[in-house]
Amino acid sequence: MPVIVRFYIQHTIIGFVASAAFIAGLLYFNVANLWHLISTSDIGLLAGFLLWFFNGIVFSGAQTAVAVLLMSESDEDDGPKGGKGIAVPVFAQARRP
Secondary structure: OOHHHHHHHHHHHHHHHHHHHHHHHHHHHOOHHHHHHHHHHOOHHHHHHHHHHHHHHHHHHHHHHHHHHHHHOOOOOOOOOOOOOOOOOOOOOOOOO
């Protein structure tokens, strides 16, 4: 399996696990009376699944984005390698209105 596919699957799973923890916290603390709504409704399992699934999509996207952005933090990076920076003077005249 290519490294990029494994990377994406790994961080998607992390995002869905974080979503499960988030939904468990919402239901445990009964935020907005969600536990009562899900436990007493005849389609409560579907509502709970959809709440977890759609939050999982958001959390996994955020997890993957954070992981990609943190990849630039490397010990091997010692700064720019594109030559020597030379200051070039720019002459401009300001006009009075």
